[in-house]
Amino acid sequence: MNIVLFGPPGAGKGTQGDNLVKEFNLFKISTGDLLRYEIKKDTDLGKKIKSIMDSGELVSDDTINSLIEKFLSQKKHYNSLVFDGYPRNIGQAEELDILLKKYKQKISCVLSLKVNNESATKRILGRQICTKCGLTFNKFFNVSKKENHNCGLKYLITRSDDNEKVIKNRFATYTKETLPILNYYQNQKILYEIDGMGEIGSIYKEIREIIHSLET
Ligand code: AP5
Ligand code: MG
Numbered sequence: 001m002n003i004v005l006f007g008p009p010g011a012g013k014g015t016q017g018d019n020l021v022k023e024f025n026l027f028k029i030s031t032g033d034l035l036r037y038e039i040k041k042d043t044d045l046g047k048k049i050k051s052i053m054d055s056g057e058l059v060s061d062d063t064i065n066s067l068i069e070k071f072l073s074q075k076k077h078y079n080s081l082v083f084d085g086y087p088r089n090i091g092q093a094e095e096l097d098i099l100l101k102k103y104k105q106k107i108s109c110v111l112s113l114k115v116n117n118e119s120a121t122k123r124i125l126g127r128q129i130c131t132k133c134g135l136t137f138n139k140f141f142n143v144s145k146k147e148n149h150n151c152g153l154k155y156l157i158t159r160s161d162d163n164e165k166v167i168k169n170r171f172a173t174y175t176k177e178t179l180p181i182l183n184y185y186q187n188q189k190i191l192y193e194i195d196g197m198g199e200i201g202s203i204y205k206e207i208r209e210i211i212h213s214l215e216t
Contacts, residue, residue: 001026001214002105004083006181007113009170010120010127011196012203014136016113017084019204024211027077030084034067035059036159053161056169058088058177065095072103079105089177093184108214110185111207113196121167128156142200 003020005013017028035053039046045063052059068086071077087093100106115123126139132151137144144156161170185191192210196203 001108001211002079002081002083002100003211004087004107004110004185005085005113006110006178006185007196008115008117008120008174008178009167010124011113011115012123012200013084013113015200016111016204016207017082018136019200020082020207020211023208024080026080026082027071028082028084029068029071029086031059031064031067031086031088032084035063050160054166056161056166056173058173061089061091061095064088064092065099068096069099072099072105078103087181090180090184093181107185107188107190109210110191111210112182112191112193113203114193115196117171119197120171121164124162124167125164127162128158131155131157 001024003026005017005020007013014030014032017030020026021028032053035049039050039053049059049063064086071081083096087096096107122140123138126141128137128139128144129135130137130144130149130151132155133149135149136142137149137156142148144153161167182191194203194206194210
């Protein structure tokens with residue numbers, strides 16, 4: 001099955017996506033992670049992308065759509081993708097439907113994680129990412145320690161867009177560009193709303209129940 005994880009910055013898309021990958025043997029496509037990978041390569045495109053991401057705006061649809069087709073076209077990922085942070089506007093949602101049709105696939109569900117801006121901001125300001133293993137932790141809610149993380153504290157970094165100024169614009173962009181997609185998927189009857197304010201484990205429990213209900 002293909003799953004779309006939807007929600008504002010800090011909703012827990014990446015966190016819950018990692019849980020789904022582990023349990024259901026899926027492959028996660030985070031457009032944010034793919035863009036950060038491009039930035040790391042320090043190409044001209046990477047430099048352009050960095051300045052857009054650090055402003056909290058959206059990277060162009062052309063850039064994003066070309067990244068997505070690479071994965072959708074691969075047989076090994078057939079019907080086993082989790083989209084994290086994509087699609088991000090109506091144009092991308094429409095393009096995804098065209099690509100899914102081309103590769104004879106569909107979206108099984110769109111899981112929309114609801115969180116308020118205040119909590120999401122606190123989560124974002126506490127986020128730490130391990131540059132060695134790629135796992136995400138949180139200074140306030142999910143502290144990296146020996147029991148859950150072997151790499152050690154020296155690999156933990158903060159994303160350059162995880163500061164109050166950029167967060168404000170990321171929320172504004174989300175409200176203006178991304179929220180209208182909910183109607184698009186509501187009309188397709190594949191939208192599931194989830195309370196994203198609880199603990200990571202209890203939110204995941206709700207997600208699993210939805211997935212299992214789709215499988216039967
Ligand atoms: P992207 O990387 O996708 O960022 P985002 O959408 O702003 O979302 P985040 O990654 O901040 O949040 P998340 O929902 O993944 O939360 P997480 O699980 O990490 O995009 C970044 C930028 O790239 C965009 O601004 C744009 O410029 C560009 N971009 C990306 N995709 C694009 C596209 N398709 N088109 C155009 N441009 C695009 O959790 C956050 C923190 O909270 C973590 O520390 C986690 O441990 C913690 N946490 C998670 N769940 C809980 C919980 N339930 N309780 C307490 N803490 C929790
Ligand atoms: Mg994320």
